[in-house]
Amino acid sequence: MTEQAAHPLWQPGAERIAKSHVTWLIGEVNSRFGTSLSNYADLHAWSVKNLSAFWDLVWDSCGVIGEKGAQRLIDADKMPGAQFFPDAKLNFAENLLRKTGSGxxxxxxxxxxxxxxxxxxxxxxxxxxxxxxxxxxxxxxxxxxxxxxxxxxxxxxxxxxxxxxxxxxxxxxxxxxxxxxxxxxxxxxxxxxxxxxxxxxxxxxxxxxxxxxxxxxxxxxxxxxxxxxxxxxxxxxxxxxxxxxxxxxxxxxxxxxxxxxxxxxFNHPIYILFSSGTTGVPKCIVHGAGGTLLQHLKEHRYQCDLSPGDKLFYFTTCGWMMWNWLVSGLASELTLFLFDGSPFAPSPKVLFDYAQDEGFNVFGTSAKYIDSLHKEGLKPIETHDLSALRLITSTGSPLAPESFEYVYSGIKKDVHLASISGGTDIVSCFVLGDPTAPVWKGEIQAAGLGMAVDVWSEDGRPVKLERGELVCTRPFPSMPVMFWNDKDGAKYHAAYFDRFPNIWCHGDFAMWTEHGGLVILGRSDATLNPQGVRIGTAEIYAQVEQIPDVMESVAIGQDWDNDVRVVLFVRLREGTTLDEDLVRRIKTQIRVGASPRHVPAKIVQVTDIPRTRSGKITELAVREVVHGRPVKNTEALSNPEALDQYREVPDLLS
The missing domain is CATH 3.40.50.980 (Rossmann fold)
Incomplete structure (x- = not known):
């Protein structure tokens, strides 16, 4: 659970709110439909209740090029099975290449x-x-x-x-x-x-x-x-x-x-993306033209508050869905800024040099990158002119509360920080930024417009201020068209709909906050269960990251003595060793900041932590190795050799 802050870290000014695309959209809905919406929460509630009208409005307001057809949504009660714009005809590239000229x-x-x-x-x-x-x-x-x-x-x-x-x-x-x-x-x-x-x-x-x-x-x-x-x-x-x-x-x-x-x-396939898991050959997730386009237009315009001519940067590779998200910025007539290479070579300031030189309006990156900058002690707020920067977005893994504070103390005070979360599965976001609302430490601001996001208990009951499964209870346009080579749709159905029939279950462990925001607590399949209590790994990382000597960590549940015990592996600052004092400090921080149940039974020092090629720590691969089981798809890892450190660790044999 996040530490409760008394005040938001950032709040948009009245003029910024008044000029936002969200405010315009609220006025447009009120004008068209005779409603009296007054804020983002009202708009979101209306958007998920009126899916046909909302996505029709996105099509019109974002100027989609194509033939819309007569129908907006059929079989809205079926997931999978719902179809948006079933009569429409469009071309994805035509929408991205809409602008010509010397700009x-x-x-x-x-x-x-x-x-x-x-x-x-x-x-x-x-x-x-x-x-x-x-x-x-x-x-x-x-x-x-x-x-x-x-x-x-x-x-x-x-x-x-x-x-x-x-x-x-x-x-x-x-x-x-x-x-x-x-x-x-x-x-x-x-x-x-x-x-x-x-x-x-x-x-x-x-x-x-x-x-x-x-x-x-x-x-x-x-x-x-x-x-x-x-x-x-x-x-x-x-x-x-x-x-x-x-x-x-x-x-x-x-x-x-x-x-x-x-x-x-509308649903003609344009992309095949691949799951990055380590449990077998990657799933081939097929995404359609219309759903991808509408989602990205909505997210760029309304969630990021971008306008034609704005400058969008995202640090990503072509193996991560954020690349697909970035390139759709062309459909909103944005200028895209691309980078390839290490963000720390020749120095950690290389991306901020780029941002200053080009005047980025949006700086998109990963939670790990922000944490690394913090650990490096970098302070662009003192060294770089980032006056054009309005929005910083972070994804890939949960952004720790301390990283929220670092953005405002070390990068820029007056900036909208949006932690966002969705995934390869939907090539977009379930929860992300609201440019009209305050930013609270450790919290994702809001569910995306048109996305009926909720948190459910294990027995399928909506819960507030409790940990549970992240679900989406109504259809949305960017659901995958299919999985490749899954003719009867069995693998697709099993991936998202087996847990709760007719409800998308995303596989994230999450919790609503009292501000109406959301905290992602880790992947459900990596959730720890000591003594039958579900604990998200992100809850542990949020505490460990506050200890300067710990550069990064990975937590797993080890089957032990007819139960599960929490094991924490830590990569330490160069020259530091895991002595009794550091173990005590780590355990105390976790006990005080999270709870006694979160305190690991074992803490082990390692020199490397395995990651997927999109930079995500892979708890599942570590768990398999610790239990002596094979990791079926090491090619999903950027550093598979790191797994050798987790085999037959003496400390874990007793």
Whole structure:
């Protein structure tokens, strides 16, 4: 449970509230429907009660390009089964490429100091040439195009070219191993595969030519493996690949012309995203054009309060759904700022240099990055001009209360801090920011508009100020269209609807606060159960992160003596050892800040903590290793070698 603060950390001024898109939307609803809504809570309640009218209003107010059709929502009582805009026709890329001209669309900065700037016309031209080249390879409606790429402008152009043709796009980052790539793209059988020739990370130049040679031997479906230049080795790398061609040669036959768009049904697939779990081959989660577009338009405009011309940055790789969220900013006519590489090379201030140089309005990142800045003692508030910055968003894992305080003391005082949470499953958010409301320490501000979010007890009863399961009780447009190779929908149904019939159960352990906000307490499948009491791992991390000597930690439940005991692994500041004094301080902090039941039975020092490639700590993999069970999908991890430290730990054998 979060420590209760007496005052909010931040509150928007009256002028900011009055000029917000949320305030405009409240007025529009009152005008159209004769309601008397007065604040965000009223608007949210109306939006989930009137799903058809709300999403119709999002379509209109955000200027969706397409044919809306006569119906807004059918089978609204079915999850899965509800259909939004069943008669609609649209094209995802057409909506993202709505703007033309000499204004900047994409700005890219790489760790190697490579910079690229593309105007909207530049982007159109590149998409046009890629579209023609893909079409020449036979790519059409329903075909898959896969990319193993950094977060650079070419990746966005490839996605837009593919989806303009009605093809389905899927991506991962170039640090994935051979097995990880084949586990993902081998399932979806792409017709064309794009990859870079390498990348930079933490000051190192990393060629992936050898890895691509091995991948090309087993990924047999693509007619072409297109190598995109980053290190300057594209032609050489392509020459080593069967069916290989470098990007320049792939595009040479085609001159830029007007991009064409294949308009398709609302739920036509555009993306395949992959679960990052370590319990088996990744699930292939298929997302539709209309639902993804509407959700992202709503989140950018109303939850983030963005307007055309604003500057949006998110630190993400192409293997995380926040990349998909970022690129949709083009549909709101935002300028997107891309970065590839380590956010700490050559120094921890590199992203704030970028923010200052370009005048970011939104700085999006992960909770882990904010915690790391805090531990580094970085204070951009004293060293950087962040006057243009209005919003900081954080996701990937729960943002600790101390990290909330750090943002306001160390980064910027007058900024809207929005901790957000949703996931790959919905390629968007369940809970996120409300630009008209105060920010309270440790709390996510609100459920998203149109999202009937609640917290339920184990017996399916809504609870307030109690821990429970995060659910969504009514349908929403960005529910997955399907899972790939799940013909009868059994895997899809089991993933979300088995726990509570006709209710989306997301798998997060959560709690409403007295302010109407939400706290995410960790993943349900990683919840600890000592003596039958459910404890969220995030509750433990929030206390441990307050101890300066602890850089990060991972908590699991170990089966022991016919019960479960809490075990905490800690990575310490360099030069620090886990002595009796530090163990006592950790246990005292957890006992006082959380409860005696949260105090670990064992604390063990490690030098590394396993993470998924999107940066999330993986309690499940650690738990499997501690219990002597195999981890089925180590390719989901960015540092699988870290697991060796958790095998047969002497302290855990007694």
């Amino acid at each position: 900047e669309a994409l700005v890219f900065r790489g760790e190697d100091k490579l910079e690229k700037r593309l105007t909207h016309d530049d982007l159109h031209a590149l998409v046009s040439r890629l579209q023609q080249a893909l079409k020449a390879e036979g790519v059409g409606v329903g075909d898959r195009v896969a990319a193993m790429m950094p977060n650079m402008p070419e990746t966005i152009a490839i996605m837009l070219a593919a989806t303009s043709l009605g093809a389905i796009f899927s991506s991962c980052s170039p640090d994935f191993g051979e097995r990880g790539v084949l586990d993902r793209f081998g399932q979806i059988e792409p017709k064309v595969f794009f990859a870079c020739d390498g990348y930079w990370y933490n000051g190192k130049r990393v060629s992936i030519a050898d890895k691509l040679v091995e991948i090309s031997k087993h990924l047999t479906t693509p007619s072409k493996l297109v190598v995109v230049p980053y290190l300057g080795e594209a032609a050489e790398t392509a020459g080593r690949l069967d069916r290989g061609v470098d990007l320049d040669a792939f595009l040479t036959p085609f001159a830029a012309k007007a991009v064409t768009f294949e308009r398709l049904p």
